[in-house]
Amino acid sequence: MIAIVDYDVGTVASVSNMLRKVGAKATITRDPDILRAADKLVLPGVGSFDEAISNLRRLELFDLLNELVVEQQKPILGICLGAQLVANGSEEGTLPGFGWIDAQIVRFKAASNTQLRIPHMGWNTITPTRPGIGIFTDAPDPMRFYFVHSYHMLPASSDDALATTDYGYRFVSVMGRKNVLAMQFHPEKSHKFGLQIFRQFSESFVAC
Structure with missing residues (x-):
């Protein structure tokens, strides 16, 4: 079962619909017991960095997600703002990610x-920098996705950059390390391209 983290900042219904279209069992939740029972997690998000972190802490989800992702190594997919939250912090705010x-x-x-x-x-x-990675298996070429963002991800190590996109200059649009995947675009708004991402994540993704 895939748990979609509901923290009042995100397109959770759209993500749920896409996962169900690829045959995955998904639930929208903030219930700690359901999150602990899930096989995989999705962290969507739209809005501001500090608001998202504040909501996660207010709902007592921040430490729980750390436990599930770091200690239990549950696979997690961060989407748009949710992808940015996996980083150390953002120029948009002051709170740590x-x-x-x-x-x-x-x-x-x-x-x-x-x-x-x-x-x-x-x-x-997007242009994969590691095209052999499982999440891109059987993906159309080129892969096109829908973006809405003013900030982008800048990993310290090029090893964590899984794909780049050109918008005035090349920026990292997908990054990943171990059981964590972070995608700056919205696969839930990206039709067949997004469906393929959700299919690979739900069926086969374990780690980068």
């Missing part, structure tokens, strides 16, 4: 000679 991956979240830096619009919004492609 989970730190499951050694990374910072930084605002897009638009060069003066470009027409780069922030937020980065709309469809864009």
Whole structure:
């Protein structure tokens, strides 16, 4: 069973619908017992970094997720803001993130000679840096996903960068370490491309 973490910041219904379309058993929950019983976790999110962290702490989910992800090594997929929360922290706020991956979240830096619009919004492609990794198995080429974000992930180690995207410059759009996957885009809004990601995550993903 896949538990979708409900912490009042996220597109939980859309994620649930996509998982069910690929045949996965999924539930939206903040119940500690259900989260502990789950085989895998999804951490979606939209909004601001500090609000998300504050909600997780208010609902007593922050320490629980650390227990499940770090100590029990449950596979987890972070989506958009949920992906950013796995990093150490963000330029958007002051609160620390989970730190499951050694990374910072930084605002897009638009060069003066470009027409780069922030937020980065709309469809864009990703280029795997480790195409053999299981999450990309049988994926269409090119892979196109829907993005909405003003900040992006900057991992300390290139080993944690699983895919990049071009928006004025190359940025890391998928990162991962061990049982943690973080995707800056919205697979739940990305039609067949998103369905393939959810299928691979639910059926075969264990670790990077």
